[in-house]
Amino acid sequence: MDRLQTQYQRLYLPPTPDAAGAPGLIGGDGRVRALVLGLRGPADWDTLAPVWRGVQADLALPAPAIAVNGVDAHELWFSLAEPVPLAEASAFLQGLCRRYLAEVKPARLPLWPGPDASTTSPQPHATRIPALHPDTGRWSAFVAPDLPAVFGDDPSLDFQPGEDAQAELLSRLASVPPAAWQAALARLQPAAAVAVPAPAAVPALPPAASPTHHALNGPYQDPRRFLLDVMNDPTVALAQRIDAAKALLASGGTTG
Incomplete structure (x- = not known):
């Protein structure tokens, strides 16, 4: 050979x-x-x-x-x-x-x-x-x-x-x-197509009951006291608490 x-x-x-x-x-x-x-x-x-x-x-x-x-x-x-x-x-x-x-x-x-x-x-x-x-x-x-x-x-x-x-x-x-x-x-080898399962349906939650805010339980005789309570109440939406603080500042009140 x-x-x-x-x-x-x-x-x-x-x-x-x-x-x-x-x-x-x-x-x-x-x-x-x-x-x-x-x-x-x-x-x-x-x-x-x-x-x-x-x-x-x-x-x-x-x-x-x-x-x-x-x-x-x-x-x-x-x-x-x-x-x-x-x-x-x-x-x-x-x-x-x-x-x-x-x-x-x-x-x-x-x-x-x-x-x-x-x-x-x-x-x-x-x-x-x-x-x-x-x-x-x-x-x-x-x-x-x-x-x-x-x-x-x-x-x-x-x-x-x-x-x-x-x-x-x-x-x-x-x-x-x-x-x-x-x-x-x-x-x-060609990549195998991977079937992605559809996300499981999330059951709808019942509408949450509107929270009862301590600041709205009044009665209030002093508007500044009301604004202070709104500002300090963690159950109140942050935007509303900020508005209350701004109102207090605008009226010359204290936030302390």
Whole structure:
């Protein structure tokens, strides 16, 4: 096994071959270690770059590989330390699209595994990289982080990339550990709508009886005495007690 094949297997191949016995990306148990998110039509790296940066800065995941697919798309290749079911892998990719690519039309976002990965229909394999594309006669390749923008809207090479250089790029990458995977997957799930119960109805209280103010129990012969009692009666509204104090001051009376 050459160095490129060794690195490709280290990152992307499941521990068990597929049902046909071939070393494909889907294991015999239907699980995968490789996830691919692409952007095409046009292949705009400036739009895809926030995903590459965000999974590292926001989700604390290792950097995915960056690739040009030889036809029409830039791609991010994620590697998992432990295989996961197709549906779980697809949910992760869809979560990335919601978080970072919400303004991009789904038709521009080829995902592997795709959104139908939870069905019983066969899941096609992602195209291996590097490879010569038969329709374009051009090559796909893994590329260094400072190169995707150089390709513009032509994400391909007109020559075969060197295997040693490709192996060196892959050797610098790490797989996502299981704990980090679960944490990122949880953060990418849409927030569940929480039903807020309506506040319980508060039974109406019977009208309170009007308080009997000591100051109104009279009889009063002295107006100043009346005003003093109103001012000092805590059962009287504060505004009325203030008015009584003002009346006393205006009449030259004492509030002592």
